[in-house]
Amino acid sequence: QGRRKVGIIGSGLIGRSFAMIFASGGYKVTLFDLEPDQVSKAKADIQTQLGSLEREGLLRGSLSVQQQFDLITGVTDLATCVKDAFFVLECVPERLDIKRSVWSQVDPLVTDDVILSSSTSALLPSAISEGLRHKDRFVICHPTNPPFYAPLVEVVPSQWTRADVVQTTMELLREVGQVPVLVKKEVAGFVLNRLQFAIMGEAWRLVRDGVISAGDLDKVMSSGLGTRYAFIGPWETAYLNAEGMDSYVERYADMIFDIQKHQESAEKMALGPTLDAIKTDMEAVAGPISDLQTRRQWRDNRLAALAKLKVEM
Ligand code: NAD
The missing domain is CATH 3.40.50.720 (NAD(P)-binding Rossmann-like Domain)
Structure with a gap:
Protein backbone atom coordinates (compact mmCIF):
# COMPACT_ATOMS: atom_id res chain seq x y z
CA GLN A 1 0.00 0.00 0.00
CA VAL A 183 -20.29 -10.14 9.96
CA LYS A 184 -20.98 -12.03 6.73
CA LYS A 185 -24.52 -10.74 6.16
CA GLU A 186 -26.06 -7.44 7.14
CA VAL A 187 -28.57 -8.09 9.94
CA ALA A 188 -30.24 -5.69 12.36
CA GLY A 189 -27.94 -5.04 15.34
CA PHE A 190 -24.98 -6.88 13.79
CA VAL A 191 -23.72 -9.43 16.35
CA LEU A 192 -22.48 -7.64 19.46
CA ASN A 193 -25.74 -5.77 20.01
CA ARG A 194 -27.88 -8.81 19.24
CA LEU A 195 -26.07 -10.69 22.01
CA GLN A 196 -26.11 -7.67 24.31
CA PHE A 197 -29.83 -7.07 23.85
CA ALA A 198 -30.69 -10.77 24.25
CA ILE A 199 -28.97 -10.63 27.65
CA MET A 200 -30.70 -7.35 28.49
CA GLY A 201 -34.11 -8.82 27.57
CA GLU A 202 -33.58 -11.81 29.85
CA ALA A 203 -32.20 -9.55 32.61
CA TRP A 204 -35.32 -7.38 32.38
CA ARG A 205 -37.66 -10.38 32.71
CA LEU A 206 -35.75 -11.83 35.67
CA VAL A 207 -35.94 -8.54 37.61
CA ARG A 208 -39.56 -7.96 36.56
CA ASP A 209 -40.59 -11.43 37.73
CA GLY A 210 -38.93 -10.97 41.11
CA VAL A 211 -36.36 -13.73 40.54
CA ILE A 212 -33.35 -11.58 41.40
CA SER A 213 -32.49 -7.96 42.23
CA ALA A 214 -30.90 -5.80 39.55
CA GLY A 215 -27.74 -5.44 41.65
CA ASP A 216 -27.36 -9.21 42.01
CA LEU A 217 -28.15 -9.77 38.35
CA ASP A 218 -25.21 -7.54 37.43
CA LYS A 219 -23.00 -9.63 39.75
CA VAL A 220 -23.98 -12.76 37.81
CA MET A 221 -22.27 -11.13 34.85
CA SER A 222 -19.37 -9.30 36.51
CA SER A 223 -18.35 -12.12 38.90
CA GLY A 224 -19.66 -15.07 36.88
CA LEU A 225 -20.23 -15.19 33.17
CA GLY A 226 -18.30 -12.01 32.43
CA THR A 227 -15.05 -13.17 34.02
CA ARG A 228 -14.99 -16.09 31.63
CA TYR A 229 -16.21 -14.08 28.66
CA ALA A 230 -13.27 -11.68 28.99
CA PHE A 231 -11.13 -14.56 27.71
CA ILE A 232 -13.34 -17.16 26.00
CA GLY A 233 -16.77 -17.01 24.39
CA PRO A 234 -19.82 -19.28 24.78
CA TRP A 235 -18.59 -21.80 22.21
CA GLU A 236 -15.20 -22.33 23.75
CA THR A 237 -16.87 -22.46 27.17
CA ALA A 238 -18.99 -25.36 25.93
CA TYR A 239 -16.03 -27.05 24.23
CA LEU A 240 -14.01 -26.97 27.45
CA ASN A 241 -16.89 -27.87 29.78
CA ALA A 242 -17.36 -31.30 28.18
CA GLU A 243 -15.16 -33.49 26.01
CA GLY A 244 -15.65 -31.22 23.01
CA MET A 245 -18.78 -30.12 21.15
CA ASP A 246 -20.51 -33.45 20.43
CA SER A 247 -20.14 -34.47 24.03
CA TYR A 248 -21.46 -31.07 25.21
CA VAL A 249 -24.57 -31.38 23.07
CA GLU A 250 -25.16 -35.00 24.10
CA ARG A 251 -24.88 -34.07 27.77
CA TYR A 252 -26.59 -30.70 27.91
CA ALA A 253 -28.81 -30.02 24.89
CA ASP A 254 -31.99 -31.37 26.53
CA MET A 255 -31.45 -29.35 29.71
CA ILE A 256 -30.62 -26.20 27.74
CA PHE A 257 -33.62 -26.55 25.46
CA ASP A 258 -35.98 -27.05 28.44
CA ILE A 259 -34.75 -23.76 29.89
CA GLN A 260 -34.80 -21.96 26.53
CA LYS A 261 -38.49 -22.83 26.22
CA HIS A 262 -39.11 -20.71 29.33
CA GLN A 263 -37.40 -17.70 27.82
CA GLU A 264 -40.12 -15.50 26.40
CA SER A 265 -39.96 -13.30 23.36
CA ALA A 266 -39.11 -9.62 23.52
CA GLU A 267 -40.86 -7.14 25.81
CA LYS A 268 -40.19 -3.45 25.34
CA MET A 269 -38.60 -1.84 28.40
CA ALA A 270 -40.74 0.98 29.83
CA LEU A 271 -41.10 3.28 32.83
CA GLY A 272 -42.67 1.52 35.80
CA PRO A 273 -41.93 -0.68 38.82
CA THR A 274 -39.31 -2.88 37.12
CA LEU A 275 -37.33 0.15 36.01
CA ASP A 276 -37.75 1.76 39.46
CA ALA A 277 -36.24 -1.34 41.07
CA ILE A 278 -33.30 -1.26 38.63
CA LYS A 279 -32.77 2.49 39.26
CA THR A 280 -32.65 2.02 43.05
CA ASP A 281 -30.04 -0.72 42.78
CA MET A 282 -27.94 1.18 40.24
CA GLU A 283 -27.86 4.26 42.48
CA ALA A 284 -26.65 2.07 45.33
CA VAL A 285 -23.96 0.39 43.21
CA ALA A 286 -22.81 3.17 40.87
CA GLY A 287 -23.73 6.34 42.79
CA PRO A 288 -26.12 9.18 41.95
CA ILE A 289 -26.55 10.43 38.39
CA SER A 290 -24.87 13.70 39.41
CA ASP A 291 -21.64 11.76 40.00
CA LEU A 292 -21.55 9.35 37.06
CA GLN A 293 -18.19 10.70 35.91
CA THR A 294 -16.48 9.22 38.99
CA ARG A 295 -17.90 5.80 38.28
CA ARG A 296 -17.06 6.05 34.55
CA GLN A 297 -13.47 6.82 35.49
CA TRP A 298 -13.46 3.80 37.81
CA ARG A 299 -14.81 1.62 34.98
CA ASP A 300 -12.27 2.90 32.46
CA ASN A 301 -9.40 2.31 34.90
CA ARG A 302 -10.49 -1.30 35.33
CA LEU A 303 -10.92 -1.81 31.59
CA ALA A 304 -7.43 -0.40 31.14
CA ALA A 305 -6.03 -2.82 33.73
CA LEU A 306 -7.76 -5.74 32.00
CA ALA A 307 -6.50 -4.62 28.58
CA LYS A 308 -2.98 -4.48 30.04
CA LEU A 309 -3.32 -7.97 31.47
CA LYS A 310 -4.45 -9.28 28.10
CA VAL A 311 -1.52 -7.59 26.33
CA GLU A 312 0.96 -9.06 28.83
CA MET A 313 -0.46 -12.59 28.69
P1 NAD B 1 -20.13 12.13 18.80
O1 NAD B 1 -21.40 12.86 18.93
O2 NAD B 1 -19.19 12.06 19.96
O3 NAD B 1 -19.30 12.71 17.55
C1 NAD B 1 -19.88 13.01 16.32
C2 NAD B 1 -19.09 14.17 15.70
O4 NAD B 1 -19.53 14.35 14.35
C3 NAD B 1 -19.29 15.51 16.42
O5 NAD B 1 -18.01 16.05 16.72
C4 NAD B 1 -20.03 16.38 15.39
O6 NAD B 1 -19.67 17.75 15.46
C5 NAD B 1 -19.56 15.75 14.09
N1 NAD B 1 -20.45 15.98 12.95
C6 NAD B 1 -21.79 16.10 12.91
N2 NAD B 1 -22.21 16.24 11.64
C7 NAD B 1 -21.12 16.22 10.85
C8 NAD B 1 -20.89 16.34 9.45
N3 NAD B 1 -21.90 16.48 8.61
N4 NAD B 1 -19.61 16.30 9.00
C9 NAD B 1 -18.58 16.16 9.85
N5 NAD B 1 -18.74 16.03 11.19
C10 NAD B 1 -19.98 16.07 11.68
O7 NAD B 1 -20.53 10.65 18.32
P2 NAD B 1 -19.70 9.28 18.52
O8 NAD B 1 -20.06 8.68 19.82
O9 NAD B 1 -18.27 9.52 18.17
O10 NAD B 1 -20.39 8.39 17.38
C11 NAD B 1 -20.02 8.46 16.01
C12 NAD B 1 -20.53 7.20 15.31
O11 NAD B 1 -19.92 6.05 15.92
C13 NAD B 1 -22.05 6.99 15.41
O12 NAD B 1 -22.52 6.43 14.21
C14 NAD B 1 -22.16 6.00 16.55
O13 NAD B 1 -23.34 5.23 16.47
C15 NAD B 1 -20.94 5.15 16.33
N6 NAD B 1 -20.49 4.42 17.52
C16 NAD B 1 -20.50 5.02 18.75
C17 NAD B 1 -20.10 4.29 19.89
C18 NAD B 1 -20.11 4.93 21.24
O14 NAD B 1 -20.10 4.21 22.23
N7 NAD B 1 -20.08 6.25 21.34
C19 NAD B 1 -19.68 2.96 19.75
C20 NAD B 1 -19.65 2.38 18.47
C21 NAD B 1 -20.07 3.12 17.36
Whole structure:
Protein backbone atom coordinates (compact mmCIF):
# COMPACT_ATOMS: atom_id res chain seq x y z
CA GLN A 1 0.00 0.00 0.00
CA GLY A 2 1.69 3.16 -1.22
CA ARG A 3 -0.57 5.67 0.45
CA ARG A 4 -0.36 5.98 4.21
CA LYS A 5 -3.13 8.46 4.93
CA VAL A 6 -6.46 7.86 6.64
CA GLY A 7 -9.19 10.51 6.52
CA ILE A 8 -11.56 10.64 9.49
CA ILE A 9 -14.84 12.56 9.29
CA GLY A 10 -16.33 13.49 12.69
CA SER A 11 -14.00 14.08 15.62
CA GLY A 12 -16.26 13.00 18.51
CA LEU A 13 -15.65 10.11 20.86
CA ILE A 14 -15.19 7.49 18.15
CA GLY A 15 -13.45 9.62 15.51
CA ARG A 16 -10.74 10.66 17.95
CA SER A 17 -10.22 7.08 19.15
CA PHE A 18 -9.75 5.86 15.60
CA ALA A 19 -7.38 8.76 14.90
CA MET A 20 -5.18 7.54 17.76
CA ILE A 21 -5.44 3.92 16.66
CA PHE A 22 -4.31 4.64 13.08
CA ALA A 23 -1.56 7.03 14.23
CA SER A 24 -0.23 4.28 16.52
CA GLY A 25 0.27 2.20 13.37
CA GLY A 26 2.28 5.02 11.74
CA TYR A 27 -0.53 6.25 9.47
CA LYS A 28 -1.03 9.93 8.80
CA VAL A 29 -4.51 10.97 9.88
CA THR A 30 -6.54 13.99 8.85
CA LEU A 31 -9.40 14.70 11.21
CA PHE A 32 -12.36 16.77 10.04
CA ASP A 33 -15.47 17.97 11.85
CA LEU A 34 -18.37 20.20 10.93
CA GLU A 35 -17.57 22.14 14.12
CA PRO A 36 -13.96 23.40 13.85
CA ASP A 37 -14.01 23.84 17.61
CA GLN A 38 -14.56 20.08 18.00
CA VAL A 39 -11.33 19.36 16.11
CA SER A 40 -9.25 21.48 18.48
CA LYS A 41 -10.94 19.83 21.45
CA ALA A 42 -10.26 16.43 19.89
CA LYS A 43 -6.56 17.23 19.45
CA ALA A 44 -6.22 18.37 23.08
CA ASP A 45 -8.06 15.26 24.28
CA ILE A 46 -5.92 12.98 22.11
CA GLN A 47 -2.76 14.46 23.62
CA THR A 48 -4.06 13.80 27.14
CA GLN A 49 -5.17 10.28 26.24
CA LEU A 50 -1.87 9.37 24.59
CA GLY A 51 -0.08 10.52 27.74
CA SER A 52 -2.21 8.36 30.00
CA LEU A 53 -1.87 5.34 27.68
CA GLU A 54 1.89 5.73 27.94
CA ARG A 55 1.72 5.92 31.75
CA GLU A 56 -0.45 2.78 31.81
CA GLY A 57 1.99 0.92 29.56
CA LEU A 58 -0.69 0.65 26.88
CA LEU A 59 0.70 2.91 24.17
CA ARG A 60 0.55 0.95 20.93
CA GLY A 61 3.12 0.67 18.18
CA SER A 62 6.75 1.73 18.16
CA LEU A 63 6.33 5.51 17.89
CA SER A 64 6.56 7.95 20.80
CA VAL A 65 3.57 9.94 22.08
CA GLN A 66 4.85 13.02 20.25
CA GLN A 67 5.40 11.15 16.98
CA GLN A 68 1.89 9.68 17.13
CA PHE A 69 0.40 13.05 18.00
CA ASP A 70 2.25 14.72 15.12
CA LEU A 71 0.73 12.25 12.64
CA ILE A 72 -2.76 13.61 13.39
CA THR A 73 -3.74 16.83 11.60
CA GLY A 74 -6.98 18.65 12.20
CA VAL A 75 -8.49 20.08 9.00
CA THR A 76 -11.36 22.45 8.35
CA ASP A 77 -12.67 21.19 5.01
CA LEU A 78 -13.87 17.82 3.84
CA ALA A 79 -11.91 17.82 0.56
CA THR A 80 -8.58 18.20 2.39
CA CYS A 81 -9.62 15.47 4.81
CA VAL A 82 -10.19 12.84 2.12
CA LYS A 83 -7.53 13.95 -0.41
CA ASP A 84 -4.99 11.15 -0.98
CA ALA A 85 -6.49 9.01 1.78
CA PHE A 86 -6.62 5.27 0.99
CA PHE A 87 -9.11 4.74 3.85
CA VAL A 88 -11.89 7.18 4.75
CA LEU A 89 -13.75 6.53 8.00
CA GLU A 90 -16.93 8.42 8.81
CA CYS A 91 -17.75 8.86 12.52
CA VAL A 92 -20.62 11.38 12.44
CA PRO A 93 -23.81 11.07 14.55
CA GLU A 94 -25.97 7.98 14.20
CA ARG A 95 -28.50 9.37 11.70
CA LEU A 96 -29.01 7.98 8.24
CA ASP A 97 -29.72 11.41 6.70
CA ILE A 98 -26.48 12.90 8.09
CA LYS A 99 -24.40 9.90 7.02
CA ARG A 100 -25.88 9.83 3.54
CA SER A 101 -25.29 13.54 3.12
CA VAL A 102 -21.63 13.20 4.17
CA TRP A 103 -21.07 10.27 1.79
CA SER A 104 -22.71 12.01 -1.16
CA GLN A 105 -20.16 14.82 -0.68
CA VAL A 106 -17.21 12.44 -0.30
CA ASP A 107 -18.09 10.14 -3.23
CA PRO A 108 -17.07 12.54 -6.04
CA LEU A 109 -13.89 13.57 -4.20
CA VAL A 110 -12.20 10.16 -3.98
CA THR A 111 -10.39 7.92 -6.46
CA ASP A 112 -11.55 4.42 -7.43
CA ASP A 113 -9.08 2.57 -5.18
CA VAL A 114 -10.22 4.14 -1.89
CA ILE A 115 -11.96 2.24 0.92
CA LEU A 116 -14.97 3.99 2.41
CA SER A 117 -16.08 3.04 5.91
CA SER A 118 -18.57 4.05 8.59
CA SER A 119 -18.46 3.43 12.34
CA THR A 120 -22.25 3.17 12.58
CA SER A 121 -23.61 1.13 15.49
CA ALA A 122 -26.77 -0.07 13.82
CA LEU A 123 -27.44 1.43 10.36
CA LEU A 124 -27.10 -1.09 7.56
CA PRO A 125 -24.26 -0.71 5.05
CA SER A 126 -26.63 -1.03 2.08
CA ALA A 127 -28.80 1.80 3.42
CA ILE A 128 -25.84 4.15 3.80
CA SER A 129 -24.07 3.28 0.55
CA GLU A 130 -26.82 2.69 -2.03
CA GLY A 131 -26.61 5.34 -4.68
CA LEU A 132 -22.87 5.95 -4.21
CA ARG A 133 -20.63 5.60 -7.25
CA HIS A 134 -18.16 3.77 -4.97
CA LYS A 135 -20.73 1.62 -3.18
CA ASP A 136 -18.73 -1.55 -3.88
CA ARG A 137 -15.87 -0.02 -1.86
CA PHE A 138 -18.02 0.69 1.23
CA VAL A 139 -17.87 -1.40 4.42
CA ILE A 140 -18.85 -0.82 8.04
CA CYS A 141 -16.32 -0.88 10.89
CA HIS A 142 -18.38 -0.92 14.08
CA PRO A 143 -16.06 -0.42 17.07
CA THR A 144 -16.67 -1.23 20.73
CA ASN A 145 -16.43 1.59 23.22
CA PRO A 146 -13.81 2.43 24.44
CA PRO A 147 -12.00 1.15 21.31
CA PHE A 148 -8.54 1.22 22.90
CA TYR A 149 -9.53 -1.12 25.73
CA ALA A 150 -12.18 -3.18 23.89
CA PRO A 151 -10.49 -3.77 20.54
CA LEU A 152 -13.32 -5.66 18.79
CA VAL A 153 -14.48 -4.19 15.46
CA GLU A 154 -17.42 -5.70 13.59
CA VAL A 155 -16.67 -5.49 9.87
CA VAL A 156 -19.97 -5.51 7.97
CA PRO A 157 -20.08 -5.51 4.17
CA SER A 158 -23.25 -5.01 2.14
CA GLN A 159 -24.19 -7.44 -0.62
CA TRP A 160 -22.30 -5.29 -3.14
CA THR A 161 -19.08 -4.75 -1.18
CA ARG A 162 -16.04 -6.22 -2.96
CA ALA A 163 -14.28 -9.12 -1.21
CA ASP A 164 -10.85 -7.45 -1.51
CA VAL A 165 -12.19 -4.32 0.24
CA VAL A 166 -13.32 -6.48 3.16
CA GLN A 167 -10.00 -8.31 3.28
CA THR A 168 -7.87 -5.15 3.19
CA THR A 169 -10.04 -3.58 5.91
CA MET A 170 -9.64 -6.61 8.18
CA GLU A 171 -5.85 -6.61 7.61
CA LEU A 172 -5.60 -2.89 8.32
CA LEU A 173 -7.53 -3.20 11.59
CA ARG A 174 -5.39 -6.14 12.70
CA GLU A 175 -2.23 -4.25 11.81
CA VAL A 176 -3.18 -1.35 14.12
CA GLY A 177 -4.03 -3.66 17.02
CA GLN A 178 -7.83 -4.02 16.79
CA VAL A 179 -9.61 -7.39 16.67
CA PRO A 180 -11.82 -7.45 13.56
CA VAL A 181 -14.59 -10.01 13.07
CA LEU A 182 -16.50 -10.47 9.83
CA VAL A 183 -20.29 -10.14 9.96
CA LYS A 184 -20.98 -12.03 6.73
CA LYS A 185 -24.52 -10.74 6.16
CA GLU A 186 -26.06 -7.44 7.14
CA VAL A 187 -28.57 -8.09 9.94
CA ALA A 188 -30.24 -5.69 12.36
CA GLY A 189 -27.94 -5.04 15.34
CA PHE A 190 -24.98 -6.88 13.79
CA VAL A 191 -23.72 -9.43 16.35
CA LEU A 192 -22.48 -7.64 19.46
CA ASN A 193 -25.74 -5.77 20.01
CA ARG A 194 -27.88 -8.81 19.24
CA LEU A 195 -26.07 -10.69 22.01
CA GLN A 196 -26.11 -7.67 24.31
CA PHE A 197 -29.83 -7.07 23.85
CA ALA A 198 -30.69 -10.77 24.25
CA ILE A 199 -28.97 -10.63 27.65
CA MET A 200 -30.70 -7.35 28.49
CA GLY A 201 -34.11 -8.82 27.57
CA GLU A 202 -33.58 -11.81 29.85
CA ALA A 203 -32.20 -9.55 32.61
CA TRP A 204 -35.32 -7.38 32.38
CA ARG A 205 -37.66 -10.38 32.71
CA LEU A 206 -35.75 -11.83 35.67
CA VAL A 207 -35.94 -8.54 37.61
CA ARG A 208 -39.56 -7.96 36.56
CA ASP A 209 -40.59 -11.43 37.73
CA GLY A 210 -38.93 -10.97 41.11
CA VAL A 211 -36.36 -13.73 40.54
CA ILE A 212 -33.35 -11.58 41.40
CA SER A 213 -32.49 -7.96 42.23
CA ALA A 214 -30.90 -5.80 39.55
CA GLY A 215 -27.74 -5.44 41.65
CA ASP A 216 -27.36 -9.21 42.01
CA LEU A 217 -28.15 -9.77 38.35
CA ASP A 218 -25.21 -7.54 37.43
CA LYS A 219 -23.00 -9.63 39.75
CA VAL A 220 -23.98 -12.76 37.81
CA MET A 221 -22.27 -11.13 34.85
CA SER A 222 -19.37 -9.30 36.51
CA SER A 223 -18.35 -12.12 38.90
CA GLY A 224 -19.66 -15.07 36.88
CA LEU A 225 -20.23 -15.19 33.17
CA GLY A 226 -18.30 -12.01 32.43
CA THR A 227 -15.05 -13.17 34.02
CA ARG A 228 -14.99 -16.09 31.63
CA TYR A 229 -16.21 -14.08 28.66
CA ALA A 230 -13.27 -11.68 28.99
CA PHE A 231 -11.13 -14.56 27.71
CA ILE A 232 -13.34 -17.16 26.00
CA GLY A 233 -16.77 -17.01 24.39
CA PRO A 234 -19.82 -19.28 24.78
CA TRP A 235 -18.59 -21.80 22.21
CA GLU A 236 -15.20 -22.33 23.75
CA THR A 237 -16.87 -22.46 27.17
CA ALA A 238 -18.99 -25.36 25.93
CA TYR A 239 -16.03 -27.05 24.23
CA LEU A 240 -14.01 -26.97 27.45
CA ASN A 241 -16.89 -27.87 29.78
CA ALA A 242 -17.36 -31.30 28.18
CA GLU A 243 -15.16 -33.49 26.01
CA GLY A 244 -15.65 -31.22 23.01
CA MET A 245 -18.78 -30.12 21.15
CA ASP A 246 -20.51 -33.45 20.43
CA SER A 247 -20.14 -34.47 24.03
CA TYR A 248 -21.46 -31.07 25.21
CA VAL A 249 -24.57 -31.38 23.07
CA GLU A 250 -25.16 -35.00 24.10
CA ARG A 251 -24.88 -34.07 27.77
CA TYR A 252 -26.59 -30.70 27.91
CA ALA A 253 -28.81 -30.02 24.89
CA ASP A 254 -31.99 -31.37 26.53
CA MET A 255 -31.45 -29.35 29.71
CA ILE A 256 -30.62 -26.20 27.74
CA PHE A 257 -33.62 -26.55 25.46
CA ASP A 258 -35.98 -27.05 28.44
CA ILE A 259 -34.75 -23.76 29.89
CA GLN A 260 -34.80 -21.96 26.53
CA LYS A 261 -38.49 -22.83 26.22
CA HIS A 262 -39.11 -20.71 29.33
CA GLN A 263 -37.40 -17.70 27.82
CA GLU A 264 -40.12 -15.50 26.40
CA SER A 265 -39.96 -13.30 23.36
CA ALA A 266 -39.11 -9.62 23.52
CA GLU A 267 -40.86 -7.14 25.81
CA LYS A 268 -40.19 -3.45 25.34
CA MET A 269 -38.60 -1.84 28.40
CA ALA A 270 -40.74 0.98 29.83
CA LEU A 271 -41.10 3.28 32.83
CA GLY A 272 -42.67 1.52 35.80
CA PRO A 273 -41.93 -0.68 38.82
CA THR A 274 -39.31 -2.88 37.12
CA LEU A 275 -37.33 0.15 36.01
CA ASP A 276 -37.75 1.76 39.46
CA ALA A 277 -36.24 -1.34 41.07
CA ILE A 278 -33.30 -1.26 38.63
CA LYS A 279 -32.77 2.49 39.26
CA THR A 280 -32.65 2.02 43.05
CA ASP A 281 -30.04 -0.72 42.78
CA MET A 282 -27.94 1.18 40.24
CA GLU A 283 -27.86 4.26 42.48
CA ALA A 284 -26.65 2.07 45.33
CA VAL A 285 -23.96 0.39 43.21
CA ALA A 286 -22.81 3.17 40.87
CA GLY A 287 -23.73 6.34 42.79
CA PRO A 288 -26.12 9.18 41.95
CA ILE A 289 -26.55 10.43 38.39
CA SER A 290 -24.87 13.70 39.41
CA ASP A 291 -21.64 11.76 40.00
CA LEU A 292 -21.55 9.35 37.06
CA GLN A 293 -18.19 10.70 35.91
CA THR A 294 -16.48 9.22 38.99
CA ARG A 295 -17.90 5.80 38.28
CA ARG A 296 -17.06 6.05 34.55
CA GLN A 297 -13.47 6.82 35.49
CA TRP A 298 -13.46 3.80 37.81
CA ARG A 299 -14.81 1.62 34.98
CA ASP A 300 -12.27 2.90 32.46
CA ASN A 301 -9.40 2.31 34.90
CA ARG A 302 -10.49 -1.30 35.33
CA LEU A 303 -10.92 -1.81 31.59
CA ALA A 304 -7.43 -0.40 31.14
CA ALA A 305 -6.03 -2.82 33.73
CA LEU A 306 -7.76 -5.74 32.00
CA ALA A 307 -6.50 -4.62 28.58
CA LYS A 308 -2.98 -4.48 30.04
CA LEU A 309 -3.32 -7.97 31.47
CA LYS A 310 -4.45 -9.28 28.10
CA VAL A 311 -1.52 -7.59 26.33
CA GLU A 312 0.96 -9.06 28.83
CA MET A 313 -0.46 -12.59 28.69
P1 NAD B 1 -20.13 12.13 18.80
O1 NAD B 1 -21.40 12.86 18.93
O2 NAD B 1 -19.19 12.06 19.96
O3 NAD B 1 -19.30 12.71 17.55
C1 NAD B 1 -19.88 13.01 16.32
C2 NAD B 1 -19.09 14.17 15.70
O4 NAD B 1 -19.53 14.35 14.35
C3 NAD B 1 -19.29 15.51 16.42
O5 NAD B 1 -18.01 16.05 16.72
C4 NAD B 1 -20.03 16.38 15.39
O6 NAD B 1 -19.67 17.75 15.46
C5 NAD B 1 -19.56 15.75 14.09
N1 NAD B 1 -20.45 15.98 12.95
C6 NAD B 1 -21.79 16.10 12.91
N2 NAD B 1 -22.21 16.24 11.64
C7 NAD B 1 -21.12 16.22 10.85
C8 NAD B 1 -20.89 16.34 9.45
N3 NAD B 1 -21.90 16.48 8.61
N4 NAD B 1 -19.61 16.30 9.00
C9 NAD B 1 -18.58 16.16 9.85
N5 NAD B 1 -18.74 16.03 11.19
C10 NAD B 1 -19.98 16.07 11.68
O7 NAD B 1 -20.53 10.65 18.32
P2 NAD B 1 -19.70 9.28 18.52
O8 NAD B 1 -20.06 8.68 19.82
O9 NAD B 1 -18.27 9.52 18.17
O10 NAD B 1 -20.39 8.39 17.38
C11 NAD B 1 -20.02 8.46 16.01
C12 NAD B 1 -20.53 7.20 15.31
O11 NAD B 1 -19.92 6.05 15.92
C13 NAD B 1 -22.05 6.99 15.41
O12 NAD B 1 -22.52 6.43 14.21
C14 NAD B 1 -22.16 6.00 16.55
O13 NAD B 1 -23.34 5.23 16.47
C15 NAD B 1 -20.94 5.15 16.33
N6 NAD B 1 -20.49 4.42 17.52
C16 NAD B 1 -20.50 5.02 18.75
C17 NAD B 1 -20.10 4.29 19.89
C18 NAD B 1 -20.11 4.93 21.24
O14 NAD B 1 -20.10 4.21 22.23
N7 NAD B 1 -20.08 6.25 21.34
C19 NAD B 1 -19.68 2.96 19.75
C20 NAD B 1 -19.65 2.38 18.47
C21 NAD B 1 -20.07 3.12 17.36
